[in-house]
Amino acid sequence: MKRLLAAVTVLSTAGVLAAAPPASAALTTYCVGTGGAVTVPNDLYVPAGESCALTGTIVTGNVSVAAGANLVVTGGRFAGDVRIAGNGYFDASDTTVAGPVVLAAGGYGVFLKDAASGAVTVRAKGTTTVDSFLFVEGSSVTGSVNVQAGEVRLDAGSEVSGNVSSTGTYYTDVHDSFVDGTLSVLNSATGSVVCGSSVRGKATFAGNLGGVQLGPNGPLDSCASGGFFGKDVSVTSTTGGVTVDDNIIDGALTATGNTPVAQIAANNRIRRGVVTDPPAAAAARSAARPAAPRTDDTSKADERRADAVQEATAAGAADL
Structure with missing residues (x-):
């Protein structure tokens, strides 16, 4: 089976990872493939163009999803923040993220279902060609939600403890949810x-x-x-x-x-x-x-999730 998690300190034995970890990381674990109920004792990094699918995994550090990469996690617990680069995708179900979730300009999207996270930010599209999305279903956000691009939907009993601020999105919809702060929707296309x-x-x-x-x-x-x-x-x-x-x-x-x-x-x-x-x-x-x-739905997330899990499964599981 192909490797899933390889620490930077033993990277020379992995032999397949070309992307560099975040410059600030003293020790980073790479994720390519599938992983289960283990504890990652440092930062986690999904290399560019790769897919990682985790079930019941605990990460004690921060999480980075590189350009074009995918991270799908079910039943996980992340102690730090999650940052997703251009065309990157983060999908979390029944998962807790203690820190903020930040989608960079041109990031593909963030899907949170029955999850909990810190503040969520979706950067403006800028000159990129990717239209982002943020779908939040039955989830709680501790902090504010600030979105400047793409499709935005809060649904199914979601809760935001801070403000929800939307500027220049395609649409911003709030269904059956609770916002403890202010709600601002400006210059939305639809x-x-x-x-x-x-x-x-x-x-x-x-x-x-x-x-x-x-x-x-x-x-x-x-x-x-x-x-x-x-x-x-x-x-x-x-x-x-x-x-x-x-x-x-x-x-x-x-x-x-x-x-x-x-x-x-x-x-x-x-x-x-x-x-x-x-x-x-x-x-x-x-x-x-x-x-x-309105024609908004979550099909974009469903398709990207299915492809990511398929790719991660094909990459194989490591001996964790």
Whole structure:
């Protein structure tokens, strides 16, 4: 069987690893292939273009996923942070990451399912050609989520202890989740949907091109229920349609400068009133192209995960 984990101190016996470990690492374990319930007593590194699949593995240091590499972990525990390079992929299920998770510019994506992590950052795409994604399902993030590219979806009872900040993404959707801080979605190409969720801080949506839907009965998604917003909610300068339905807003709702004008249902409970456009301004923006129905799903993660596990299995398991 091919080697999975080879420490830098014995790298000469492995014979197949061309990529260098992070410069700051005093001792780094390489991962190529599959691994089980062992403890890695230092940093872990997945070399460029390689795949690593772990089950029940404990890593006491930091984790680095190099360019084009894949790391899929189930039932693991990482004591440090996870950093993913361009076109790299990190997939964690039933896993705890004590430190932050950072996806570099042009990183392929991060998928967290029934997992826990520190703050999550997705860098702006920049000049790269890869469209990133962050899918969080039934997971908890201790800290903030800051995303500047690609597809973003928080779902299935996920919790964020800090703020969620999205700028320039393709879409940013929050379903059946809890945000303890603020929620900010700016300049999203296809807008934002928030359904069945709670946001304790201020919620700001501005400059989104594909519409904003807060609650059910909107054009973007067929979700079943509205949400709770603990502070003010502001939806401004949005095209493609704005719908606000079946929400509790423990503050004021501002819905101005949207094309077409926002549709605010009577069943919302808004504690501090609603600010809308004057009638003349509203009439001038009464028509616009309709928003396209949401087509977001996790197929990109499913495909990359399957390929990564297949590649790791083909590489073989080491004698750990």
